[in-house]
Amino acid sequence: MSALHPIVSVTGSSGSGTTSVRNTFEQIFRREGVEAVFIEGDAFHALDRAAMREAEAREPTLSHFGERANLLTELEAVFRDYAASGRGRTRHYVHDAEDAARFQAEPGTFTPWEDFPEGSDLLFYEGLHGALTTERIDVAGLADLKIGVVPVINLEWIQKLHRDKAARGYSTEAVTDVILRRMPDYVTTICPQFTNTDINFQRIPTVDTSNPFVARWIPTADESMVVIRFRDPKGIDFPYLISMIAGSFMSRANSVVIPGGKLDLAMQLILTPMILRLVERRRRLL
Numbered sequence: 650m651s652a653l654h655p656i657v658s659v660t661g662s663s664g665s666g667t668t669s670v671r672n673t674f675e676q677i678f679r680r681e682g683v684e685a686v687f688i689e690g691d692a693f694h695a696l697d698r699a700a701m702r703e704a705e706a707r708e709p710t711l712s713h714f715g716e717r718a719n720l721l722t723e724l725e726a727v728f729r730d731y732a733a734s735g736r737g738r739t740r741h742y743v744h745d746a747e748d749a750a751r752f753q754a755e756p757g758t759f760t761p762w763e764d765f766p767e768g769s770d771l772l773f774y775e776g777l778h779g780a781l782t783t784e785r786i787d788v789a790g791l792a793d794l795k796i797g798v799v800p801v802i803n804l805e806w807i808q809k810l811h812r813d814k815a816a817r818g819y820s821t822e823a824v825t826d827v828i829l830r831r832m833p834d835y836v837t838t839i840c841p842q843f844t845n846t847d848i849n850f851q852r853i854p855t856v857d858t859s860n861p862f863v864a865r866w867i868p869t870a871d872e873s874m875v876v877i878r879f880r881d882p883k884g885i886d887f888p889y890l891i892s893m894i895a896g897s898f899m900s901r902a903n904s905v906v907i908p909g910g911k912l913d914l915a916m917q918l919i920l921t922p923m924i925l926r927l928v929e930r931r932r933r934l935l
Contacts, residue, residue: 651731651732651733651793652930652931652934653735653931653934653935654731654732654733654734654735654771654772654931655770655771655772655793655794655927655928655930655931656728656731656732656771656772656773656774656791656792656793656794657674657685657771657772657773657774657792657793657794657796657924657927658773658774658779658780658788658789658792658794658795658796659671659674659773659774659775659776659779659796659797659798660690660774660775660776660777660778660779660780660781660795660796660797660798660842660843660846661777661797661798661799662714662777662799662800662805662835662839669913670775670796670798670850670916671687671773671775673913673916673917673920674773674920674924676917677917677920677921677924678773678924681921681924681925681928683770683771683924683928684768684769684770684771685769685770685771685772685773686731686737686765686766686769686771686772686773687739687772687773687774687775688724688727688737688739688772688773688774688775688776689739689741689742689775689776690724690774690775690776690777690778690779691713691742691744691776692739692740692741692742692759693719693720693721693723693724693776693778694713694718694719694720694742694759695717695718695719695720696718697757697758697759698756698757698758699757701713701718704718705830709830710830710833710834711830712830712831712834713777714777714831714834714835714838714839715833715834715837715838716783716786716838719777719778721778721781721786721788722785722786724778724788725786725787725788725791727739728772728774728788728791728792729791731765731772732791735765735767735768735769736764736765736767737764737765737772738762738763738764738765739762739763739765740759740760740761740762740763741759741760742758742759743755743756743757743758743759743760744756770928770931770932771924771927771928771931774792777839778838778842779792779795779842780792780795780797780842780843780845780846781838781842781845782841782842782845789842789845793927794847794923794924794927795845795846795847795848796846796847796848796849796850796920797842797843797846797848797849797850797851798849798850799843799849799850799851799852800851800852800853801851801852801853801854801858803854803858803859803861804852804853804854804858804861804867804868804873806828806861806862807858807861807864807867807868808867809824809827809828810824810825810861810862810864811866811867813827821862825862846880847879847880847881848877848878848879848880848919849876849877849878850875850876850877850912850915850916851875851876851877851878852873852874852875852909852912853873853874853875853876854868854872854873855868855872855873855874856868856872869909870909870910870912871908871909871910872909873908873909874906874907874908874909875906875907875908875909875911875912875915876900876904876905876906877904877905877906877907877915877919878901878903878904879903879904880903881903882902882903885919887899887905889918890905890915890918890919891905893914893918894907894908894911894914894915894918895908895911896908896911897911897915
């Protein structure tokens with residue numbers, strides 16, 4: 650952790666909404682005049698799309714959720730370098746034709762590594778491994794603010810089924826096979842990270858999702874609640890949050906439940922002062 654070069658890390662499983670959380674952070678950064686550099690977790694995949702498919706054919710349980718398919722030692726090194734000096738590097742994974750036009754590279758490949766611009770106020774990471782701690786890697790210990798974003802697992806599966814079938818043309822059977830192959834890495838690598846996070850946002854549907862493999866629609870925000878769990882509730886003004894977010898209530902001494910449609914508001918109220926504290930501490934040291 651670094652007072653001079655703070656790191657904010659958002660971690661979540663695929664389809665959990667981490668991208669929308671990044672949009673919320675970008676709004677905060679723009680409104681508060683914070684200069685951030687960004688890392689996308691898939692920039693640290695070990696293999697491009699073609700090589701990954703070949704590897705999956707040889708190792709059926711290989712997945713991007715796990716350590717073997719990612720450059721996690723390199724990710725830890727970037728966090729460590731940024732915390733020490735404000736420097737580091739990243740690249741982009743080219744997902745689709747839109748990315749290909751933007752980066753002038755083929756879908757499924759990586760752009761070249763590039764150094765961060767100088768003079769940033771903080772580093773922002775969004776991906777699968779931002780709160781990872783293993784016997785040999787400690788990404789979590791280098792981040793100053795760690796946010797977990799995760800839906801209950803049936804909702805996550807519904808989102809993946811609908812996304813992969815609509816956007817990638819997969820069959821239900823093919824997506825189910827991917828889910829099954831990922832489960833070992835999900836259990837051993839993804840789930841433990843949410844113990845390391847400072848705040849978790851967990852979306853819970855209020856409609857029937859008992860069989861995600863036949864669900865016809867993804868539950869909307871208005872058909873969901875969000876549980877917000879604070880690892881250390883000291884200093885959190887819970888009465889203020891409850892008064893500002895209609896329909897919210899406390900379920901435990903460290904947890905608030907809000908209507909799903911109020912997630913952006915809740916994040917703005919909770920995260921803005923936390924970001925400002927990190928940036929003000931940094932600026933006092935300059």
